[in-house]
Amino acid sequence: MKKSILFISCDEALEICDRSQYGEASFWEKLKFNFRFCWCKMTRSYSKQNKKLTKVMKESNIECLKEKERQDLHQNFDAFLRNQEQQ
Amino acid sequence: MPKHQLDPTKWVALYSDYLFNYTIARVNDRETAKDLVQEAFFSALKSMKNFKGEASERTWLISILKRKIIDYYRKSNSKKGQAEIRISYNSPKDDGDWLAERVADLDKTAEGKLENKELGDAIHECMSKLPEKQALVFRMKTIEGMDTETICNELKITPSNLWVIIHRARTAMAECLEQNWF
Numbered sequence: 001m002k003k004s005i006l007f008i009s010c011d012e013a014l015e016i017c018d019r020s021q022y023g024e025a026s027f028w029e030k031l032k033f034n035f036r037f038c039w040c041k042m043t044r045s046y047s048k049q050n051k052k053l054t055k056v057m058k059e060s061n062i063e064c065l066k067e068k069e070r071q072d073l074h075q076n077f078d079a080f081l082r083n084q085e086q087q
Numbered sequence: 088m089p090k091h092q093l094d095p096t097k098w099v100a101l102y103s104d105y106l107f108n109y110t111i112a113r114v115n116d117r118e119t120a121k122d123l124v125q126e127a128f129f130s131a132l133k134s135m136k137n138f139k140g141e142a143s144e145r146t147w148l149i150s151i152l153k154r155k156i157i158d159y160y161r162k163s164n165s166k167k168g169q170a171e172i173r174i175s176y177n178s179p180k181d182d183g184d185w186l187a188e189r190v191a192d193l194d195k196t197a198e199g200k201l202e203n204k205e206l207g208d209a210i211h212e213c214m215s216k217l218p219e220k221q222a223l224v225f226r227m228k229t230i231e232g233m234d235t236e237t238i239c240n241e242l243k244i245t246p247s248n249l250w251v252i253i254h255r256a257r258t259a260m261a262e263c264l265e266q267n268w269f
Contacts, residue, residue, distance in 0.1 A: 014254060015250050015254065018250055018253050018254050018257060019250065021257075022228065022229075022235075024235065049261045049265075050257060050261070052261065053257055053260055053261045053264065056206065056210075056264060056268070057210070057229055057230070059206065060206040060207050060210055061207075062108055062206075062207045062210050062211075062230055063107065063108050063111045063112075063117075063230070064104040064107060064108060064226055064230050064231070065103055065104060065107050065121070066231060067227070067241075069121060070099065070103060070104075073099055073103055073121070073124070073125055073128075074099045074100075076125060077098070077099050077125070077128055077129075080128075080129055080132060081095060081096070081132060084132055084133070
């Protein structure tokens with residue numbers, strides 16, 4: 001089946017919506033998304049929920065350990081744990 | 088039999104992010120926060136026999152961490168506090184209601200900070216309910232802000248895989264936060 005230039009499936013729209021939350025959707029993808037957004041209730045609802053999540057994540061200023069820091073913590077902790085068990 | 092039991096082998100995987108976020112919101116310094124979390128884990132290991140099993144593992148770890156944070160502030164004593172009190176006002180015209188303004192500002196800041204801490208707690212709570220891989224990818228992409236290519240290379244997944252994982256994680260996070268926060 002020939003793929004439409006402007007019409008995209010709901011799954012595609014949701015993926016574009018996700019990518020645009022991270023600034024990774026192209027202009028053309030956004031255009032196709034907006035076209036679907038106009039008539040698809042599910043796309044609109046997901047988009048609303050997704051934007052809300054992005055806003056909350058930004059506002060929270062949440063921090064977490066970087067992968068390397070977590071590995072270091074793991075190593076130090078495991079060494080301490082082994083040491084405790086030997087005593 | 089106690090309601091809760093301890094399993095230290097899972098502590099770092101399950102609670103390090105939550106404890107780190109809890110700490111950094113209170114000490115504002117990444118290195119100090121990392122050290123305090125590590126110290127709290129070590130202290131917890133040493134005092135495992137004191138765990139009565141009434142509180143959850145996480146609550147118990149937080150109570151130990153709180154003591155570590157208090158100790159940290161005691162040690163760093165009042166120098167910082169004194170510096171913060173010295174508010175410089177450039178002109179005498181500013182004298183008026185400066186104290187009232189300052190108190191109002193502090194109230195607003197404190198309120199904002201408290202709300203952020205609670206929101207941070209809610210986000211970590213929701214993230215802890217995600218499957219391990221979803222939580223990892225969501226954290227790397229959303230909190231650490233890593234680019235797609237780096238994550239894919241590190242985790243050996245394709246970009247399509249990554250977006251499927253992100254989609255599932257975002258849906259679960261939004262539903263969870265809907266119940267606990269929004």
